Amino acid sequence: MKTYIKFIGLFDKKNRVHGVTLEKGLNLITGKxxxxxxxxxxxxxxxxxxxxxxxxxxxxxxxAEMFFLWINIKNADYLLGRDADGKTCYxxxxxxxxxIKKLSPDVFDDCDYSTSDYKVQIGILxxxxxxxxxxxxxxxxxxxxxxxxxxxxxxxxxxxxHQNLVANKQALFYRFDxxxxxxxxxxxxxxxxxxxxxxxxALSVEVSILAEKLERLKKKLSKADDDISATxxxxxxxxxVYRQITGNDILTDLNPTxxxxxxxYYKEExxxxxxxxxxxxxxxxxxxxxxxxxxxxxxRVMAELRETQIHLEEVINSIEYIETYKNSLEQTPRLxxxxxxxxxxxxxxxHTTRTVVEANRLKKALTNLNxxxxxxxSIVRPLHEERLHLKQRIEELTEQLNSIDASKAELYEIVExxxxxxxxxxxxxKAIYRISSRIELVSNEALKELQASIEEQAxxxxxxxxxxxxxxxxxxxxLAQRTIRQTMxxxxxxxxxxxxxxxxxxxxxxxxxxxxxxxxxNEIEVKKYLxxxxxxxxxxxxxxxxxxxxxxxFYSEKKSTVPSLLFLDQPSQVYFPAQKDSSEAFNPEETSVxxxxxxxxxxxxxxxxxxxxxxxxxxxIQIIVTDHADDLKIEGLEKFEVIVRARWRKDGEGLVDLTRxxxx
Numbered sequence: 002m003k004t005y006i007k008f009i010g011l012f013d014k015k016n017r018v019h020g021v022t023l024e025k026g027l028n029l030i031t032g033k034x035x036x037x038x039x040x041x042x043x044x045x046x047x048x049x050x051x052x053x054x055x056x057x058x059x060x061x062x063x064x065a066e067m068f069f070l071w072i073n074i075k076n077a078d079y080l081l082g083r084d085a086d087g088k089t090c091y092x093x094x095x096x097x098x099x100x101i102k103k104l105s106p107d108v109f110d111d112c113d114y115s116t117s118d119y120k121v122q123i124g125i126l127x128x129x130x131x132x133x134x135x136x137x138x139x140x141x142x143x144x145x146x147x148x149x150x151x152x153x154x155x156x157x158x159x160x161x162x163h164q165n166l167v168a169n170k171q172a173l174f175y176r177f178d179x180x181x182x183x184x185x186x187x188x189x190x191x192x193x194x195x196x197x198x199x200x201x202x203a204l205s206v207e208v209s210i211l212a213e214k215l216e217r218l219k220k221k222l223s224k225a226d227d228d229i230s231a232t233x234x235x236x237x238x239x240x241x242v243y244r245q246i247t248g249n250d251i252l253t254d255l256n257p258t259x260x261x262x263x264x265x266y267y268k269e270e271x272x273x274x275x276x277x278x279x280x281x282x283x284x285x286x287x288x289x290x291x292x293x294x295x296x297x298x299x300x301r302v303m304a305e306l307r308e309t310q311i312h313l314e315e316v317i318n319s320i321e322y323i324e325t326y327k328n329s330l331e332q333t334p335r336l337x338x339x340x341x342x343x344x345x346x347x348x349x350x351x352h353t354t355r356t357v358v359e360a361n362r363l364k365k366a367l368t369n370l371n372x373x374x375x376x377x378x379s380i381v382r383p384l385h386e387e388r389l390h391l392k393q394r395i396e397e398l399t400e401q402l403n404s405i406d407a408s409k410a411e412l413y414e415i416v417e418x419x420x421x422x423x424x425x426x427x428x429x430x431k432a433i434y435r436i437s438s439r440i441e442l443v444s445n446e447a448l449k450e451l452q453a454s455i456e457e458q459a460x461x462x463x464x465x466x467x468x469x470x471x472x473x474x475x476x477x478x479x480l481a482q483r484t485i486r487q488t489m490x491x492x493x494x495x496x497x498x499x500x501x502x503x504x505x506x507x508x509x510x511x512x513x514x515x516x517x518x519x520x521x522x523n524e525i526e527v528k529k530y531l532x533x534x535x536x537x538x539x540x541x542x543x544x545x546x547x548x549x550x551x552x553x554x555f556y557s558e559k560k561s562t563v564p565s566l567l568f569l570d571q572p573s574q575v576y577f578p579a580q581k582d583s584s585e586a587f588n589p590e591e592t593s594v595x596x597x598x599x600x601x602x603x604x605x606x607x608x609x610x611x612x613x614x615x616x617x618x619x620x621x622i623q624i625i626v627t628d629h630a631d632d633l634k635i636e637g638l639e640k641f642e643v644i645v646r647a648r649w650r651k652d653g654e655g656l657v658d659l660t661r662x663x664x665x
Contacts, residue, residue: 002127002555004564005623007078008071008101009041010656011085013064018102019657021647026620027612031587031631032649037061037656038627039164042568044068046161048081049153050090050120064657067106071098074126074564081123082109090119092126124153128562131192131199137209151192155185156563159193159551164571168541170531173516187514195560196477204469211462218455238408243432291408299405306398313391320388481554482511488550495610496542497603505529509547516547537575538603545572545607549614552622565622572607573630576600586650587631601633609636612644 010020021030021041030038043056048070056062062085069082069091078098082091091109098104114122129151135141158174166172177183191197489507505518505527518529531540548567555563577600611624612635631648633641653659 002075002562002564003621004072004074004127004566005621006045006070006072006566006625009044010069011044011061011065012067012069012106013657014066016066016106018104019064020101021656022101023623023625023646025623026615027608027644028623028625028646029608029644030625030627030647030649031629031645032647032654033629035059036649036654038629038649039570040656041625041627042161042163042570045070045568046157047087048083049157050116050123051154051157052116054087060655060657060659067109069109071096071101079126080108083119087116090114090116092119092122120152120154121150124151127153127156127564128560129153129192131197131202134189134192134202136202136205138206138213139209141206141209149185151189152185155182155189156193158182158186159555159563160548160566161568162544162548162570162572164574167544167569167572168537168575169544170534170537170540173531173544173547174514177514183514187512190511191474191478193561193563194477194481194555195558195562196474197472198560201469201472201474204465208462208465208469211458211465215455215458215462218451218458221451239432295405295409299402299409302398302401302405306395306402309391309394309398313388313395316388316391478511482509484557485509485511485547485550485554488553489546492546492549492610492614493542495613496545496606498539498542499534499536502529502534502539507543507546509550516543541572541575541607545569545610549610552624553614553618556618556622565618567622567624569611569624569626569628571628572626573604573628576604577630587629604630605634605636608633612636612638 005025006023008020008022010018013019030041032038037057037060040057040061047054047056047068056065056068065085067082067084069080072079072081078095080091080093080096080098082093083089091112092114093108093112096108131151133141133150158176161175163175166175172178174183174186177186486506486508489509493507502518505520507516508519509516516531518534520527520529531543534540548569552565552567555561556565608626608630611626615622615624616637631641631645635641635644638644649655
């Protein structure tokens with residue numbers, strides 16, 4: 002997102018403006034320590050709806066009434082302001098600013114927002130249109146599952162490198178010490194890169210809802226299939242009853258597959274029957290034969306059931322006996338130890354071994370007792386398993402008996418009907434009617450509608466999945482990772498790393514947001530993380546390569562919502578620690594921690610890289626550096642002053658111009 006800051010500063014309590022005017026491309030604010038340089042990045046962060054006020058206390062806190070930015074987003078100007086207490090925020094669109102130093106707080110009148118609304122509005126300015134990042138119905142219903150609204154706050158780690166971070170070997174990103182911040186930024190990267198939009202998340206939830214609905218319909222159909230199978234079994238029983246009554250067969254080509262697919266075929270076969278032409282074989286006595294077979298089977302099942310029940314009782318008794326025996330053994334007192342001494346006869350004073358023998362017998366008994374205790378679990382365990390198997394078998398046999406009883410009852414019903422003068426023909430009609438009704442149940446139109454609904458939902462789900470697949474998020478992330486890696490390799494050539502790292506590639510894992518040096522591939526890949534590499538220069542340069550590559554990547558992605566900004570606070574501190582700088586002129590000899598020439602050459606190479614980076618991107622990426630380094634030799638830049646936006650080295654100079662306070 003093409004963005005650059007025109008002014009960053011504050012109103013003091015007398016409504017006077019203090020701050021720095023910035024330009025496109027590379028900007029340097031330099032000066033000695035404690036002048037407010039590092040406060041600029043904190044003011045920017047504060048005006049970007051930070052929930053914390055990290056602006057340094059002291060002079061700024063004493064004088065500031067309101068902090069504000071004059072910022073250009075996609076060729077439109079905005080004033081973003083926030084009261085020093087952080088409670089009220091302001092957005093002024095297309096402000097008329099002729100002289101920023103003469104700006105009045107009145108410009109913010111009637112443009113105020115609460116902090117939460119302000120955060121949303123800034124996100125909208127940068128093109129964040131997604132209301133949430135829910136990718137399934139569970140996340141959509143419960144925002145606590147990490148599916149909140151993408152926010153400009155989660156873009157800050159991608160553009161801010163604070164003083165304590167820019168050369169850190171343990172941490173790369175701002176506020177990644179907060180687990181939630183880290184996870185949200187990583188998850189929302191695809192939003193900030195422009196890979197996905199609001200429609201992607203809405204579509205993801207729709208797909209989740211459709212998938213759940215389809216699953217419910219399939220379960221319903223599966224239950225219907227189970228009902229069909231049950232109906233088929235009942236149908237076989239009815240057909241058997243018909244055969245027992247008439248002595249004749251019906252629907253001889255009946256099979257479960259055909260019955261499920263085309264039940265109407267069998268309905269038509271039944272409808273073809275002439276009920277007045279049903280023949281009953283009066284010489285056939287299948288009922289009696291079947292009844293005797295059922296009685297025989299019932300006796301067999303009953304006998305097995307009784308045997309199984311007796312066996313189960315024996316197993317239960319065995320378990321109880323073993324448990325009782327085990328408890329009694331465990332309650333047997335244990336001797337703490339055995340001390341054996343030889344006995345001496347009081348008369349002849351001779352040693353005797355009888356005590357030793359008894360002691361050995363006791364020891365052996367204790368050993369046997371312990372072995373017996375250890376063996377009990379191995380005896381009990383299979384008994385418990387056998388108990389479960391026996392109980393299961395008893396249930397199966399009981400079900401068989403119930404089924405046999407039901408079949409006998411049906412046969413008995415036929416006999417009873419005859420006794421009541423119901424003819425076999427009438428009973429045959431009754432059986433035919435049951436058969437016809439069961440087939441009618443299976444061929445119900447509701448079942449066809451259910452199948453049609455499943456097909457319709459499946460087709461709609463497939464279409465939405467294809468649209469979702471077209472976003473190709475995984476492929477874009479993998480491509481982005483390769484692109485960032487290649488870009489880092491280019492910038493790495495322009496700043497010095499230790500020679501020992503020459504054979505390693507610099508890699509950024511976009512799925513974990515981890516930076517490391519890599520050598521080899523796949524299983525034999527060797528990784529070196531910053532924490533395992535010495536030298537602050539290596540840490541600084543790795544940070545620079547990564548954040549320049551990220552800035553380049555977001556700049557190249559036309560749908561990216563990340564502002565084309567990069568803040569670097571005190572990058573030269575590795576070579577010139579800020580706490581030593583209190584002079585009215587930058588003195589590298591005074592602040593250098595090593596060889597002055599080498600340190601200056603390294604810092605020059607860093608600023609040369611930053612300058613060339615901005616030039617290569619037509620100064621459409623704005624880099625704001627706050628540092629105490631000054632008068633550097635930048636390759637390709639004739640006058641160093643071209644990039645200096647403020648220099649605070651004299652007494653009273655700084656973000657808050659104390660000389661103006663004295664004049665007033």
